[in-house]
Amino acid sequence: MNAIDALNKPRWDDHDWSPLPPLTRDVDADVCVIGLGGTGLSCISEALKLGAKSVIGIDAVDVAAGAAGRNGGLLLAGPVDFHHDAVEKHGVERTLAIHALTERELETIQQETPGVVRITGSLRIAESREELADCEQQFAAMRADGLRVEHYDGPEGRGLLFPHDAVFHPLKRARLLATSVRARGAQLFGQTIARSIEPGRVRTDSGTITARHVIVCVDGKLEWLFPELLAEVRTARLQMLATEPQLPIKFPRPVSMRYGFDYWQQLEDGTVLLGGGRDKFEASEWTTDDAPEAKLQEYLEKRLREKLGVTASITHRWAASVAFTDSGLPIARELGGGVFVVGAYSGTGNLVGAVCGRGAAQLALTGKNSLLAPFQD
Ligand SMILES: Cc1cc2nc3c(=O)[nH]c(=O)nc-3n(C[C@H](O)[C@H](O)[C@H](O)COP(=O)(O)OP(=O)(O)OC[C@H]3O[C@@H](n4cnc5c(N)ncnc54)[C@H](O)[C@@H]3O)c2cc1C
Numbered sequence: 001m002n003a004i005d006a007l008n009k010p011r012w013d014d015h016d017w018s019p020l021p022p023l024t025r026d027v028d029a030d031v032c033v034i035g036l037g038g039t040g041l042s043c044i045s046e047a048l049k050l051g052a053k054s055v056i057g058i059d060a061v062d063v064a065a066g067a068a069g070r071n072g073g074l075l076l077a078g079p080v081d082f083h084h085d086a087v088e089k090h091g092v093e094r095t096l097a098i099h100a101l102t103e104r105e106l107e108t109i110q111q112e113t114p115g116v117v118r119i120t121g122s123l124r125i126a127e128s129r130e131e132l133a134d135c136e137q138q139f140a141a142m143r144a145d146g147l148r149v150e151h152y153d154g155p156e157g158r159g160l161l162f163p164h165d166a167v168f169h170p171l172k173r174a175r176l177l178a179t180s181v182r183a184r185g186a187q188l189f190g191q192t193i194a195r196s197i198e199p200g201r202v203r204t205d206s207g208t209i210t211a212r213h214v215i216v217c218v219d220g221k222l223e224w225l226f227p228e229l230l231a232e233v234r235t236a237r238l239q240m241l242a243t244e245p246q247l248p249i250k251f252p253r254p255v256s257m258r259y260g261f262d263y264w265q266q267l268e269d270g271t272v273l274l275g276g277g278r279d280k281f282e283a284s285e286w287t288t289d290d291a292p293e294a295k296l297q298e299y300l301e302k303r304l305r306e307k308l309g310v311t312a313s314i315t316h317r318w319a320a321s322v323a324f325t326d327s328g329l330p331i332a333r334e335l336g337g338g339v340f341v342v343g344a345y346s347g348t349g350n351l352v353g354a355v356c357g358r359g360a361a362q363l364a365l366t367g368k369n370s371l372l373a374p375f376q377d
Helices: 003-007 038-049 083-090 092-112 129-144 170-183 278-285 294-307 350-366
Strands: 027-034 055-058 117-119 122-125 150-154 157-162 166-168 187-189 196-198 201-204 207-217 233-243 255-257 262-266 272-276 314-325 331-336 339-343
Touching: 027 038, 027 350, 038 055, 038 170, 038 207, 038 339, 038 350, 055 207, 083 092, 083 129, 092 117, 092 170, 092 350, 122 150, 129 157, 170 187, 207 350, 233 278, 233 294, 272 294, 278 294, 294 314, 331 350, 339 350
Parallel strands: 027 055, 027 207, 055 187, 122 255, 207 339
Antiparallel strands: 117 166, 122 157, 150 157, 196 201, 201 207, 233 272, 233 314, 255 262, 262 272, 331 339
16 A cells, blocks of 8 residues: 555545544533444434433544544435335335435434535446346336436436435534534543443543443444444445546536445545445455555556546545444444444445434433334334
């Protein structure tokens, strides 16, 4: 890997930010949230909305230090599986419920943090005849269930257009939300690792947090915190690269290709961000290592040049961990004694994670389970 690769810095880290202070003493709170990615911050925002008197959030590193600040920035409605596959696995009612919750979450993100979302629509492009036939099945199932989808035939290829999907700046979104919840009274701490989590108490190296509700919002490496989840979740590395701006804009909408294994978007300044290839390197990508790796980066670079036709030089290469489940549904439950856990979004947690974060706050503070129920078996 060259010097750029060694930095493992996401393209999104393009603006000023003052890191959070570490926790330095014992503290009490109504709610303690562990993990300050998009999920944890949505959880905190919801807890404040629901009237929690005191909310503390901690992160081992800082706001959106993990996948939440290092992802592709696609905001795609629905569960991780394509609609027809999800219906087959989970039934139409549950699939539509998840779809509705994620669509509503997109609106909430726009209202909560104006200026970070662009409603572009998104494309699913087929790379083979077989994939095009699968697109047809998805089209038929979505239309039958009243969901918005169009056929697409354009410079990117043939497939489907989802007119209401969007893209966002994930790191800016998380930092804006962190600033907003702090202004509303939440106390946030960085460089503060939860060393032990038990009902009512979270121990860190620099202080113990006593809290009525403890909500863990961690996606990748969730099994490190709860080894009892080892049978259900598995961590993988996802990798990306970004280029210098290339104009004119070639990709006005984000694109998923090869059944979603490759994905890209082009920013308004012309920068292209491309991720994927995990399925090509399964043996090395089921890992908790979150540094970019040469072979997969070579694959991405080849796709960038040959498939996307982008010639601009590469400026960033990065990676992060996410957790997968066999069902494609996240972990979203109370483990007992007021400890809640949400995570493992199988690679698409920008909207689902935020819904689950809010759902965990709702369940903890009100006992209502309407946001989490569609995700639970
Ligand atoms: C390259 C890549 C591309 C992706 N593209 C997309 C996409 O386009 N669209 C989409 O929807 N999803 C995408 N995803 C998935 C999405 O990024 C994640 O599912 C989502 O961001 C998870 O957010 P989170 O807040 O739940 O968890 P995380 O981002 O994992 O945040 C958890 C936080 O918890 C902290 N933490 C962990 N352990 C501890 C501890 N012991 N004590 C204190 N803090 C701790 C971490 O430092 C981290 O900041 C992508 C992921 C990657 C890696």
